[in-house]
Amino acid sequence: MSLVASNSCDRYEEDVVKEAVRKSVDELGGLDKFVSKDDQVLIKPNLLSPKAPKEAITTHPLVLKAVIELVQQLGAIPVVGESSGGFLVEESLTAQAFDKTGTRDVCQQLDVEMINFDRVATRKVVNPGSTVENFKLPLPVLEADFIISLPKLKTHGLTLFTGAVKNLYGVIPGMKKMEYHRRFPNPNQFMEVIVDILELVGADLAIMDGIIGLAGDGPGSSGIPCEVGSILASNDLVALDIVAASYLGYSDSQIKYLNLAAQRELGIAELNKIRTKGDFSQPEYKKYDLPSNVLLSYLPNFLLRLLSQVLMSKPVIDQQSCTQCKSCLDSCPQQAIVEQKNGEDNHLEIDESKCIKCLCCQEICPFDAIRLKENLLFKFLRYLG
Ligand code: SF4
Ligand code: SF4
Structure with a gap:
């Protein structure tokens, strides 16, 4: 014990x-x-x-x-x-x-x-x-x-x-x-x-x-x-x-x-x-929000292996919050974050075909500009339960 x-x-x-x-x-x-x-x-x-x-x-x-x-x-x-x-x-x-x-x-x-x-x-x-x-x-x-x-x-x-x-x-x-x-x-x-x-x-x-x-x-x-x-x-x-x-x-x-x-x-x-x-005991009323990917914890391992990339929340850049500091660019293991230049409109986007949802970019973003878009099925299940 x-x-x-x-x-x-x-x-x-x-x-x-x-x-x-x-x-x-x-x-x-x-x-x-x-x-x-x-x-x-x-x-x-x-x-x-x-x-x-x-x-x-x-x-x-x-x-x-x-x-x-x-x-x-x-x-x-x-x-x-x-x-x-x-x-x-x-x-x-x-x-x-x-x-x-x-x-x-x-x-x-x-x-x-x-x-x-x-x-x-x-x-x-x-x-x-x-x-x-x-x-x-x-x-x-x-x-x-x-x-x-x-x-x-x-x-x-x-x-x-x-x-x-x-x-x-x-x-x-x-x-x-x-x-x-x-x-x-x-x-x-x-x-x-x-x-x-x-x-x-x-x-x-x-x-x-x-x-x-x-x-x-x-x-x-x-x-x-x-x-x-x-x-x-x-x-x-x-x-x-x-x-x-x-x-x-x-x-x-x-x-x-x-x-x-x-x-x-x-x-x-x-x-x-x-x-x-020790003297710590948590009061009953304390409840905390869990991550949007929490339902992954209920999947058996073989399903997690097969479906994690489909079911996991995907990172998206909130263009309003992004300051284009580019910290996420260097930190992405897949180089999935790309600069889009279109005249005066310069911004960053995540290339979904390359992204492995490791969430390193979200961890590192200093401005909370990378949000997680929850899988619709998980969102629905969370709503029900
Ligand atoms: S780290 Fe955040 S604020 Fe900086 S460029 Fe990336 S998304 Fe934008
Ligand atoms: S989740 Fe990982 S792979 Fe996807 S853009 Fe962010 S750092 Fe790159």
């Missing part, structure tokens, strides 16, 4: 956050149960894109700060590493995310090194039997004594939920993330890749920022911030995610990649086999 600690935390106030993080970690036996003096501890927050903390897209800097301080109190050496989503040819989105999310301020204040995984050496790691024949992982990930996944509680258009496990996809350097989307366009295959990474990276602990999460069509600007009010912790990342997903209204069978991880004995994905500890 796995243990997930979950404690109430209703606001981003330094002392309140610190206390909730400490309580959740103590309920697992304390950080010193896992980490020793002089250990190199890699902390992996979720810095999906360069967004301010109030947008609830990235791990809040106060949660990061509380965790760094716990590590430093033990005499261990924390480092913070990330490769943000999307890719720009001329700029580093990860460096921008360090700035905009408040991560750089916290790291400078506490004298902690930040590692941009897009800019460090990697080593090839072969995992026989995995979907990707070999992964190139950043050396700081491979060399860390201990890894803490520090996710934000969010919905996700493609995988429906993102938390401690999916956060590890951000150890894959920039362009490679796009390559995996291109090579594994089917959601089933892509979920296998996520589980492969969990198996290889094997984070030792997760502490989740579930104070204000993201509902609706997360994990980017199209999501809706939602007050959940919890800090969760567990050394079973799968179990932690299952508990956090249940706060958003998911049943434990709906998040397929977590079930896949459980089948591969990487964690527990059944709520009745997970013990929760």
Whole structure:
């Protein structure tokens, strides 16, 4: 049986956050149960894109700060590493995310090194039997004594939920993330890749920022911030995610990649086999919007494999909101976003024949200009039910 600690935390106030993080970690036996003096501890927050903390897209800097301080109190050496989503040819989105999310301020204040995984050496790691024949992982990930996944509680258009496990996809350097989307366009295959990474990276602990999460069509600007009010912790990342997903209204069978991880004995994905500890309990009245693709979770795997591209919501560019910043152009693994030039009317469009509905463009768009057009059948079923 796995243990997930979950404690109430209703606001981003330094002392309140610190206390909730400490309580959740103590309920697992304390950080010193896992980490020793002089250990190199890699902390992996979720810095999906360069967004301010109030947008609830990235791990809040106060949660990061509380965790760094716990590590430093033990005499261990924390480092913070990330490769943000999307890719720009001329700029580093990860460096921008360090700035905009408040991560750089916290790291400078506490004298902690930040590692941009897009800019460090990697080593090839072969995992026989995995979907990707070999992964190139950043050396700081491979060399860390201990890894803490520090996710934000969010919905996700493609995988429906993102938390401690999916956060590890951000150890894959920039362009490679796009390559995996291109090579594994089917959601089933892509979920296998996520589980492969969990198996290889094997984070030792997760502490989740579930104070204000993201509902609706997360994990980017199209999501809706939602007050959940919890800090969760567990050394079973799968179990932690299952508990956090249940706060958003998911049943434990709906998040397929977590079930896949459980089948591969990487964690527990059944709520009745997970013990929760802590003072958090969700009020009955709290209900959140789930992503427009949520009905995919009811499809058996063989149908998901066959029909996902037909049934999934398709991205469309809202021309009124689009500023033509072109961030999505560089970040599309299929080069499906094209510039249309017609006299004075210059705009961007998505070429449906190339689009694999990976939703990278929606994740990265800074202006919430990529909307999801729901499949009519799913829309009707959602209306009925
Ligand atoms: S859709 Fe978004 S990311 Fe793409 S050009 Fe328009 S504003 Fe920029
Ligand atoms: S246009 Fe399609 S393929 Fe390109 S990033 Fe968006 S969803 Fe993915």
